[in-house]
Amino acid sequence: MATQTTDATGERREDDFSAWYIDTVLKSQLADYTAVRGSMVIRPYGYAIWERIQAHVDKELKATGHQNAYFPLFIPLSFIHKEAEHVEGFAPQLAVVTHGGGEELTEPLVVRPTSETIIYDMLSKWIESYRDLPVLLNQWANVVRWEIRTRPFLRTAEFLWQEGHTAHETFEEADTEARLILDLYVRFIEEELAIPVLQGRKTESEKFAGALYTYTMEALMGDAKALQMGTSHNLGQNFSKAFDVTFLDRDGSREFPWSTSWAVTTRLVGAIVMVHGDDKGLRLPPRIAPTQVVIIPIWRKEEDRDKIEPYVAEVQHDLLEADIRVHVDWRDQVTPGFKFNDWELRGVPLRIEIGPRDVENAQAVFVRRDSREKRPVDRESIRASALECLDSVQQSLFEQAKRYREVHTASANSWETLARLLEDRGGFVWVDWCDSQPCTQKLAAEKATVRAIPLEEGEAIPLGPCICCGEAAKFRCVVARSY
């Protein structure tokens, strides 16, 4: 095995969250910096988490009728210019290829920042009649955005994602699709990643460049800053018009299809770290953890080892039969104590210690990662207890995150209160909002933005005046400082 530093994180989460985050990501070997500025390697342990995210989302998307495809990395620069808002949104972040094979290209190619344009160019060839609709596509890909300020997983020049692109006959169908995906994401993030999210709509200034409107999911990180966990857009007819995608309707009229796009990214891995991690390192939700149970065999002499080995094998087998992802750490060049810390750093939800004493007493010692609570378990109930424990850790992480969010959610009805909340405590703050340009700017001066207009309650409840200007509010929404 290569040289590895497996110290517990040197930084304390409370003292410097940002330093703690980077330290934790590096030391737990989720990712590492490379020679290329703003880019990172996703190391095997981090990639294993991403693969589990992929597996789950991919399965859900297929179950709802979506098909995977793959579109090119290179997009003609002129494509980006076809949709006005889209160019404006992405132009500053583009990486552009000007040379190939030693020759200057006649038209520069952009490295995709997202694939709407190249996909719509193809859909214009593929869609002719209403019988060709809906088109339900997804692709797993890398994208590049030349970010200035980067941070592992949260914002890197290149990142991995899934991007869905669909086309429909009507506005309603497109909206239903966008909502369906939002719902799919929310369930996945809450149930698998144990991260509670707030769902809602983005304001004009926060929506995707080129969308009619954007649905979002916002979560609160361990430092009370918000993070956008994924988005689902109703693109209206903006891209079909820009790329001249049309279909013959049932009544013979020529129409532009209504489309959606939606994505979740490797950022989710960063969110898991920032929501659940503690001073000892990661705490992975069992459903997403690459390794759910690590068995640490403990022995002194060779004869001890001979004695525990068959016992450990039986326990391992027992857990494997219950579809538990289990790893046995037989390394003999490090001590058990080292392994305890090592696996805690990596966030494995449950550790089972088995030594000669346990073999003699027909038991094993369980230590759960979330609370680090330690208890002996009888041999015959190991499997059931392990399953139960994993469930309990999953629950408990979700509950903790939810409680944290509750404590860090408030409402404000004066600008002073809002400013103080943002400055002192962070978190989500509910306000009544007019969404005018000047008020948005004033909010930006407080380093905050409107994160979401919650779907139902946001517009239904009686509104007071805008917290900023005192004019009539348009909706009630959640503002926060964010990543």
Add this chain to the structure above:
RNA sequence: CGGGGUGUGGCGCAGCUUGGUAGCGCGCCUGCUUUGGGAGCAGGAGGUCCUCGGUUCGAAUCCGGGCACCCCGACCA
């Protein structure tokens, strides 16, 4: 793009003020003893001190120019 910081064995750093044999901790290799919360002892390997130029008998150290990376702020999944 503004502000700050750093560049010295794999990693983390000291040395620089006041030029003169390149050092410490961790990790790595070998051996013995160890192993229920980050093992001990002994021996060993490993460095064009970011780069280019200048000053000097002599530069990691002083001077000048580059470059790179990291962190903090406005844009972004």
